[in-house]
Amino acid sequence: MDPMMEMFVFETNQNLEQLEQILIQSEKNGVFSAEEINDIFRIMHTIKGSAAMMVVNEVAALAHAMEDIFFYLRENKPKQVDCSSLVDIILNAADFIKKEINKLDAGEKADGIANQLIALTKKALADLKKANEGEKTENAAEKGTPPVTESVEKVAEKPLAASEKIDMEETINVFQANLLYQDDCEMENIRAYTALNNLKDYIGEEYHYPENILEDDQSVAVIRQQGFNICFTTSMDYAAVSELLNKTIFLKELRLQQLPDVKEWSYWPKETASVPVVEKQLTDAVPEAKNAKKAEVKESNHQSMISVNVGKLDVLMDLVGELVIAEAMVTQNPDIQGLELENFNKAARQLKKISGELQDGVMAIRMVPLTGTFQKMNRIVRDMSQKLNKRVELHLVGEETEVDKNVIEHISDPLMHLIRNSIDHGIELPEERKKAGKSAAGNIILEAKNAGSEVVINIIDDGKGFNREKILQKARENHLIYKNEAELTDREIYSFVFAPGFSTNDKVTEFSGRGVGMDVVMKNINAVGGNILASSETGKGCVITLKIPLTLAIITGMNIKVGKARYTIPIVSIRESFKPLAGDIIVDPDGNEMVMVRGQCHPLIRLYDLYHIDTKVKTVTEGIMVMVKTEKMTIGLFADELIGQQQIVVKPIPAFIKHISATRGITGCTLLGDGNISLILDPVGIVNRI
Amino acid sequence: MMAEEMLELDEDTQKDKYLTFFIKGEVYGIDIRLVTEIIGIQPVTEVPEVPEYVKGIINLRGRIIPVMDMRLRFKKDFLAYTDRTCVIVIEACNMSLGLIVDGVAEVLTIPEAEIVPPPELKAAQNKYIRGIGKTGSAVTLLLDCEKLLNEKDESVLLNL
Numbered sequence: 015m016d017p018m019m020e021m022f023v024f025e026t027n028q029n030l031e032q033l034e035q036i037l038i039q040s041e042k043n044g045v046f047s048a049e050e051i052n053d054i055f056r057i058m059h060t061i062k063g064s065a066a067m068m069v070v071n072e073v074a075a076l077a078h079a080m081e082d083i084f085f086y087l088r089e090n091k092p093k094q095v096d097c098s099s100l101v102d103i104i105l106n107a108a109d110f111i112k113k114e115i116n117k118l119d120a121g122e123k124a125d126g127i128a129n130q131l132i133a134l135t136k137k138a139l140a141d142l143k144k145a146n147e148g149e150k151t152e153n154a155a156e157k158g159t160p161p162v163t164e165s166v167e168k169v170a171e172k173p174l175a176a177s178e179k180i181d182m183e184e185t186i187n188v189f190q191a192n193l194l195y196q197d198d199c200e201m202e203n204i205r206a207y208t209a210l211n212n213l214k215d216y217i218g219e220e221y222h223y224p225e226n227i228l229e230d231d232q233s234v235a236v237i238r239q240q241g242f243n244i245c246f247t248t249s250m251d252y253a254a255v256s257e258l259l260n261k262t263i264f265l266k267e268l269r270l271q272q273l274p275d276v277k278e279w280s281y282w283p284k285e286t287a288s289v290p291v292v293e294k295q296l297t298d299a300v301p302e303a304k305n306a307k308k309a310e311v312k313e314s315n316h317q318s319m320i321s322v323n324v325g326k327l328d329v330l331m332d333l334v335g336e337l338v339i340a341e342a343m344v345t346q347n348p349d350i351q352g353l354e355l356e357n358f359n360k361a362a363r364q365l366k367k368i369s370g371e372l373q374d375g376v377m378a379i380r381m382v383p384l385t386g387t388f389q390k391m392n393r394i395v396r397d398m399s400q401k402l403n404k405r406v407e408l409h410l411v412g413e414e415t416e417v418d419k420n421v422i423e424h425i426s427d428p429l430m431h432l433i434r435n436s437i438d439h440g441i442e443l444p445e446e447r448k449k450a451g452k453s454a455a456g457n458i459i460l461e462a463k464n465a466g467s468e469v470v471i472n473i474i475d476d477g478k479g480f481n482r483e484k485i486l487q488k489a490r491e492n493h494l495i496y497k498n499e500a501e502l503t504d505r506e507i508y509s510f511v512f513a514p515g516f517s518t519n520d521k522v523t524e525f526s527g528r529g530v531g532m533d534v535v536m537k538n539i540n541a542v543g544g545n546i547l548a549s550s551e552t553g554k555g556c557v558i559t560l561k562i563p564l565t566l567a568i569i570t571g572m573n574i575k576v577g578k579a580r581y582t583i584p585i586v587s588i589r590e591s592f593k594p595l596a597g598d599i600i601v602d603p604d605g606n607e608m609v610m611v612r613g614q615c616h617p618l619i620r621l622y623d624l625y626h627i628d629t630k631v632k633t634v635t636e637g638i639m640v641m642v643k644t645e646k647m648t649i650g651l652f653a654d655e656l657i658g659q660q661q662i663v664v665k666p667i668p669a670f671i672k673h674i675s676a677t678r679g680i681t682g683c684t685l686l687g688d689g690n691i692s693l694i695l696d697p698v699g700i701v702n703r704i
Numbered sequence: 705m706m707a708e709e710m711l712e713l714d715e716d717t718q719k720d721k722y723l724t725f726f727i728k729g730e731v732y733g734i735d736i737r738l739v740t741e742i743i744g745i746q747p748v749t750e751v752p753e754v755p756e757y758v759k760g761i762i763n764l765r766g767r768i769i770p771v772m773d774m775r776l777r778f779k780k781d782f783l784a785y786t787d788r789t790c791v792i793v794i795e796a797c798n799m800s801l802g803l804i805v806d807g808v809a810e811v812l813t814i815p816e817a818e819i820v821p822p823p824e825l826k827a828a829q830n831k832y833i834r835g836i837g838k839t840g841s842a843v844t845l846l847l848d849c850e851k852l853l854n855e856k857d858e859s860v861l862l863n864l
Contacts, residue, residue: 336766339766579749580749625753627750627752668800668801669798669800670800671758675753675754683749685768690749690763691768692749693749
């Protein structure tokens with residue numbers, strides 16, 4: 015995709031996100047504040063301008079129609095505004111634009127037709143005008159509503175509308191000039207400014223483009239490419255003006271045109287006119303989107319925010335990973351083992367400190383607050399509660415919690431699913447809620463908090479909760495129950511909802527009940543090394559807890575040795591390790607081994623057995639037992655010895671190995687300090703094998 | 705413009721060139737465009753639950769690359785690795801793979817006209833031979849790397 019398009023897609027998506035937030039906020043308040051109107055207007059204007067530039071005409075036309083509404087709201091301040099229906103229309107339109115943008119992003123053509131939406135939007139404007147006509151006729155007539163029929167050309171007019179009153183004296187000639195400078199003259203903006211200054215004494219009103227010749231850094235490029243455009247009124251005739259302008263130094267080409275009337279200015283060339291609006295706003299858009307709060311904040315943050323391609327961060331991350339390994343290779347080099355090197359050790363410590371800080375720094379860059387992901391849920395809650403006639407309030411807690419960019423991408427969809435489920439299955443209709451003695455509006459709390467190297471996200475609703483019996487029955491039908499029903503704990507029962515094809519909803523709705531979903535949620539969360547827990551109290555609601563690692567790239571691991579092979583176990587899943595005594599090991603009649611820890615029995619897995627590794631250490635008392643905890647159970651892994659704890663950079667298993675075998679229980683590999691490779695064990699995968 | 709031409713030229717100079725190597729006395733060749741480098745044998749980390757001929761993974765300056773013993777792949781007896789043992793690192797189908805061979809011979813130019821298709825034998829190993837190249841009196845078995853990378857060895861998988 016060409017960079018302009020990429021920029022367009024990125025900016026428009028950000029603008030749309032911001033738009034949604036504003037709309038939902040104003041719908042809640044039941045009124046559009048002046049600031050909100052301005053913001054929406056600006057967003058629409060930006061989208062319109064950039065869409066027109068990228069020749070996405072349907073989007074531009076739709077954005078234009080929406081802009082008109084807010085122009086009307088801004089200028090006429092009508093009293094009767096049906097906020098909610100207006101929000102509906104705008105959100106639908108925003109969805110259309112989003113769809114088109116996604117098409118563009120996927121490299122397809124934006125071929126959607128927005129006629130219907132445009133008609134709807136225009137009708138809304140007409141209705142709005144009608145409703146407010148009575149009280150506002152005079153006002154409206156005075157100011158004049160913006161022309162609705164005109165489409166993209168209106169952008170061209172904009173700057174002019176802002177220019178001062180034309181003073182109509184004597185005979186006035188109107189000129190439009192385009193000054194093109196020589197290719198190598200440099201500092202075009204200063205030259206343009208000089209030319210304008212020279213003219214000043216002779217002319218009346220003038221308008222020029224680029225507008226901010228000296229302040230705007232981009233003006234140089236614009237002038238270089240398109241020339242410097244001036245429109246002005248003067249009492250001089252064509253020859254005099256031409257002579258005056260031709261004096262301009264470094265002038266390559268002058269295109270001077272006399273226009274019959276000031277109004278002809280609207281024939282300002284379209285492409286040049288649409289550019290200023292777009293470019294100016296494009297540069298503004300990033301920080302604005304990030305701090306959709308106060309104008310002052312935007313200003314101060316203008317320079318301190320940059321957007322960086324994630325690919326570049328990934329490269330940086332990889333490099334830092336290599337550096338960490340290389341550092342270990344140097345400081346733990348076998349050649350210097352056992353030597354007394356005071357100065358070397360001092361320097362090595364310094365290096366370690368710096369590389370550690372560098373690593374933290376790079377990780378911090380990749381950390382993104384959950385705010386965006388969380389706020390997206392507002393829209394889902396709104397749409398669904400409307401469609402299902404439920405009243406739901408979403409409370410966001412701890413949305414500023416930061417997680418790795420990669421992780422965020424993986425949890426957005428699952429969260430959406432879970433919220434949908436909560437509304438659809440959890441929250442009852444208002445009447446039912448009243449009967450049950452609850453408030454008419456259901457509450458969903460979406461909460462995030464840090465817990466060590468994990469982020470815990472809770473989705474808490476006060477709906478009717480899981481139906482234990484129904485789940486059990488469904489589980490029976492789907493043959494999911496593998497042990498005595500009476501022995502099932504609540505947690506085990508609730509975990510059935512994450513099984514594929516499981517749905518207790520009797521009827522399939524637009525949102526859920528098809529039984530796809532929860533297992534996908536589970537899969538997505540597992541893919542990032544996370545976990546899901548569900549707990550519930552019938553009639554009171556349920557809590558779904560996601561536990562997600564902060565980052566995927568660097569983890570702390572415990573290196574262990576089995577025969578010649580090295581393995582790494584993520585430290586988060588290790589509970590303890592100890593030298594077992596012969597009496598700790600119990601063998602059941604089937605030959606399955608178990609290890610007894612403080613009166614609890616846990617399955618024992620000998621790694622050399624599991625992976626067919628040749629080792630001398632086969633007696634339990636000679637090796638080491640590492641107790642590894644997963645959600646399902648705790649298991650004992652038997653290894654030869656512990657090597658030590660290390661920060662490891664997770665590298666994926668080579669594609670070829672994945673292709674050729676379905677090794678389970680190994681999630682990746684990493685380089686050890688001595689350059690050897692260690693395989694990272696995945697406790698969940700190992701548990702699933704037994 | 706220049707770069708493109710250079711690239712084309714570069715591609716051209718590599719066309720019809722084959723890196724030849726030995727496996728148990730036999731001379732094999734692979735398209736030189738797939739070869740990224742040739743290295744001596746490295747310490748190999750074993751990976752569990754892979755076919756026997758996949759010896760494991762090696763650390764090539766921070767990149768982790770699986771290696772395959774070509775002798776075992778072609779069901780010949782294993783030969784202990786020596787100083788002459790080489791790993792040819794190839795890249796195809798977006799995968800990297802190191803081929804452990806007895807030794808590397810030379811780079812040969814074999815024009816397309818000198819390559820004949822392999823005889824239609826039932827012997828399974830012919831699957832990986834794209835053609836037989838003739839250079840003077842000698843013949844070179846040309847490997848089909850894509851097949852080598854993509855085809856799963858069912859017999860081994862079934863054993864697992």
